[in-house]
Amino acid sequence: MKICKVNVLRFTATIIPIISFFITCGQIQNKSETSTQTKAEIFNSYLSELHDRGQFNGNALIIENGEIAYRGTFGIGNFEPIDSLKLNSVFRLGSVSKQFTAMGIMMLKEEGKLTYEQDIRDFIPELPYNGITVRHLLNHTSGLPDYSRIMNEHWKVELAYDDPEKFISGNEDVIMMLCEYKPTVHFTPGERWEYSNTGYNLLATIISRISGMSFNEYLQEHIFIPAEMTSTLAYKYIPGFDDKMPNRVFGFGTKFNGINRFTTDSHYLNGAYGEGGIYSTLEDLMKWDRILYNDVLVSKQTLEEAFSPGKLNNGNLTDYGFGWFIDKSPNNKKVVKHMGGWAGFLTNIYREIEENNCIITLTNNNTRYFNMDDGLIDILHNKPPKFPRIFIADVIGKKVQNEGIKASILYYKKLKSEQPDNYVFNEYELNFLGYELLEDKKVDEAIGIFKLNMEEYPKSANVYDSYADALLSMGDTVNALINFKKVQDIDSTFFEIKKKINAIEKNTIPNNDDN
Incomplete structure (x- = not known):
């Protein structure tokens, strides 16, 4: 969701001394003005516009030809109390953590303590899975199911996801649940590629078991300290502020009305690591980018393998190496990159390793704008930046708040008639907005949005289901039942539709015993 602009704070972007002045946030300038801008100013203008549009709340750093071209910060790090982001703010990296887990495995391999072709049960013998190798985990070709589903179904289900009593203590809890419930693999190892958080969770456990150290201790000693990444750690999550990480920022979202904020920072799986769990800063990730151009941590040959596509059993190549997606730059040169998203954070590191360029963005506002970095890539390659299309709920939600339904x-x-290419229009946008209004007890407004959704997408079962839910909240069981039956006519397998219909009919059909 988008983050609203806070009037009491005027956030600015800091330009490092590639230029000798400070530039405040502003709108993208017209063509005649843009032609006289430095590249740093163009980066700044683009990010400022994204911030004003509610599409960016975070920090950014761009390296071009091995030199820092820009770094800046936009927005707030927390809202209770409100504080502004700083260049040394510490963000949760989400899946960007996977490249550090992969590096730990590569280091153990160079030390002769494992091989990539080794069965993972050599290290975690209690696992109920055969034929899965370390390489399968690194390349996301293991077939392992996502552990979060098993946890959601069985782990202290009576508690809310953000209840501290529900929080797992670490990866051993994940392994225990995998062993107890034995979820089936999705395919034979190596048969195809499928992104797997479970795989990288297990890789972190392998690192700990081989080294006899905690995951954080191993990474500190072997990666973070050698790379001089002084603000980076695999953190055992503690709700609220923590003296161990004074510059930590918090994940949050803003409702579609553009006013009310809510925390997204707390989740019972925050104690898992390997697939996530690492916190870092712009500067430390810049040091990480730099050290990967030499052989301080591992040999160049090992790095080359990490930056190469995985191979399936049939010989086909994937677009993933060891903790990195493999891509091409606009100049058709090699790119290694990864995005991370968890608990309100969205992070990205994009490295054009043959051109010595890098883009790092760190956000903490539950953003849905995953393609924001495309415009930064455009600017890096001297092209006009593309702006992400705006999700229509972000606009209409504020309109409802200010002007009514x-x-x-x-x-x-x-907007749909005149600017269809500037906004994201789909039934889910209206659905999200409708339910948020319903949750906020704005029933008439929710009804209006759900009716609009039915008008726009009359063949969808979901739109009638949502409208019926709203009617039911008003006590209008007659019309709710009519619309639930429309859902059933369109899709008889729709989630819990029979249960909803039966519940209404049971309560509305007269019982003969009462006559």
């Missing part, structure tokens, strides 16, 4: 529906139709 009738004006909002008219505005929606106007």
